[in-house]
Amino acid sequence: MVRKGTKPYCILHRKCPHCHEGEFMVTRDPYDLSRAGDLLDGCSVCHRKFETEPGFYYGGMYVSYASAVALGVVIYVATGTIAPSTTETTRLWWVLGGLVALTPVLYAWSKIIWACLFIDYKGVDPLPGEDPKWVKR
Ligand SMILES: [Zn+2]
Structure with a gap:
């Protein structure tokens, strides 16, 4: 459904943003x-490094923040829709509980989303003229 080589594929499968084949994170859990x-330091398939520049993944904080706000709004609205008689305080406790429970997921996904946004698909083989510093051999 989602084609390899596209950014949604990279994000959904949490694979190397360069080749969409190798693993990106130390653990998938x-x-x-x-x-x-x-x-991981680099891809086991295409041998490119994941850290494009020092501090690159600090930008994932913006993704994590936006995701947390969106998730909080969804939980708040869902709680009010499913149980309209709940109080405001109860809904906010549900939001807080949901955010605490899903923080590890948001943290992990924020990095792959950030990487896939800014690193383009290149395929497994090195591109002609590709900077050799990228390639770990
Ligand atoms: Zn790769």
Whole structure:
């Protein structure tokens, strides 16, 4: 349904943003809290590094913040729709609980979303003239 080589494919499958084949993160389980959000140094398939520049993934905070706000609004509206007699305080507790429960997921997904937004698909093989510093051999 989502074609390889597209940004939605990269995000949904959480694969290397360069080739969409190798793994991106150390673990695929966001609730493995000791390693959640840890990135591999590079792709095991195309051998490109994931850190394009120092501090690149700090930008993932913007994605995480926007995702948390969107999720909070969805939980708030869903709580009010499913149980209209709930109080404002109860709805906010549901929002808080949902955000706490899903924080590891938002954290892990924010990095892959950020990477896929700014790193273009290149395929497995090095491109002609590609900067050799990218390629780990
Ligand atoms: Zn790759």
